[in-house]
Amino acid sequence: MSHFLDHAATMPMRQVAVDAWVEHAQALNPGSQYRSGRAARSVLDDARETIAGLLGAEPVEVIFTASGTEADNLAVTGLYEASPLTRIITTPIEHPAVLETVRATGAQVDHLPVDATGHVCDLSLLDTPAAVATCMWANNETGAIQPVAEFAARATAAGTPTHVDAVQVVGRLPVDFHALGATTLAASAHKFGGPRGAGLLLARRSPAPVPVLHGGGQERGIRPGTLDVASAAAIAAALTEAVAEIDSEAARLAALRDRLREGILTRIDDVVVHTAEPALPGHLHLSFPGAEGDSLIMLLDQQGVEASTGSACSSGVNRASDVLLAAGVSDHDARGAVRFTLGRETTDDTVDAVLGVLPDVVARARAAGMAG
Numbered sequence: 001m002s003h004f005l006d007h008a009a010t011m012p013m014r015q016v017a018v019d020a021w022v023e024h025a026q027a028l029n030p031g032s033q034y035r036s037g038r039a040a041r042s043v044l045d046d047a048r049e050t051i052a053g054l055l056g057a058e059p060v061e062v063i064f065t066a067s068g069t070e071a072d073n074l075a076v077t078g079l080y081e082a083s084p085l086t087r088i089i090t091t092p093i094e095h096p097a098v099l100e101t102v103r104a105t106g107a108q109v110d111h112l113p114v115d116a117t118g119h120v121c122d123l124s125l126l127d128t129p130a131a132v133a134t135c136m137w138a139n140n141e142t143g144a145i146q147p148v149a150e151f152a153a154r155a156t157a158a159g160t161p162t163h164v165d166a167v168q169v170v171g172r173l174p175v176d177f178h179a180l181g182a183t184t185l186a187a188s189a190h191k192f193g194g195p196r197g198a199g200l201l202l203a204r205r206s207p208a209p210v211p212v213l214h215g216g217g218q219e220r221g222i223r224p225g226t227l228d229v230a231s232a233a234a235i236a237a238a239l240t241e242a243v244a245e246i247d248s249e250a251a252r253l254a255a256l257r258d259r260l261r262e263g264i265l266t267r268i269d270d271v272v273v274h275t276a277e278p279a280l281p282g283h284l285h286l287s288f289p290g291a292e293g294d295s296l297i298m299l300l301d302q303q304g305v306e307a308s309t310g311s312a313c314s315s316g317v318n319r320a321s322d323v324l325l326a327a328g329v330s331d332h333d334a335r336g337a338v339r340f341t342l343g344r345e346t347t348d349d350t351v352d353a354v355l356g357v358l359p360d361v362v363a364r365a366r367a368a369g370m371a372g
Helices: 013-021 035-055 070-079 094-104 148-157 230-269 295-300 322-326 348-368
Strands: 064-065 089-090 108-111 130-135 161-165 185-190 200-202 284-286 337-341
Touching: 013 230, 035 230, 064 070, 064 230, 070 094, 070 130, 070 185, 070 200, 089 322, 094 161, 108 348, 130 148, 148 161, 148 322, 185 230, 230 284, 230 348, 295 337, 295 348
Parallel strands: 089 108, 089 130, 130 161, 161 185
Antiparallel strands: 064 200, 185 200, 284 337
8 A cells, every 4th residue: 555645746636626627628719709619718717716716816817827837937037027127036945946937037136044944034135126026935845834925015015026936835725815915826736636737827917927928818918828628627626625624634734744753753863854833734854864865765665655855856866955955954964855745645544654664764774875
């Protein structure tokens, strides 16, 4: 039996989303004026209204995309291109979807500092105007929840548009786009049980990102192309169920996460815990110094436990997480990191399974040592 503990990477598709997708899989072009096109458009409009209501936005502010990565790209690049300024403010712990997009603009980049817990700790850079300021709501590796409301308010006061990468948050924590005060916000459907290859960008009417893609007027021109009606319906169905479960799931997952953490700390020596409150309830990121992260993941996989290092590998070579390094974790300790992220399928049996095999896995990985 396999135990899946990588919900920060993806989530099994909810049955309500599968059903909605299948129901509307034959929908035709919603931009067409004839009857079948109008029917498709009605499904799309209903999905947009549902999503807007769940996320505290207006329907016109909901832009369908192919992924959270695309939403981040459209927002950051589009807001930067709309401004006469050439400075971007971001953090060193962003997902590559934001970090690489910021780098590609060629802008002058200033980074908000983070403390040893992985939380942004100084927002004073926001007091000087910039083309755009971007900060993730919760970190994909550590689960650290960032002060995004204060971030948005402070940047807005200086006249700077803001983008929030909420890929890890939508469907896991309550979201009110208007109350947050951000200019744009990105989400990814498969993180809350929707289909893969589908995402969302919430974008205020003004200031709005200028188009990065060209060739059609769909989605206010921000994301041109024929819309995927089935995926839109599936997103709305998955998000509806996810939002209804937020409170109960947060309490349940936090209890399981805490039991997993305490079980690990009592069974294994020399463990560094990287997840610190405030954090997402299902995240637990730790290091086992002396063991290589890749070795830990492969050994866990052999025992039927699916987890991740939390950081991307480059050319197949394990390297320390930039997120952990930014928080002051040593390269040696960061290379021994493992991320367990819990979700709807996680139970007490899952936690017991991990605790049953992890001590031996860590011992074997430490015996194998560090590469290079």
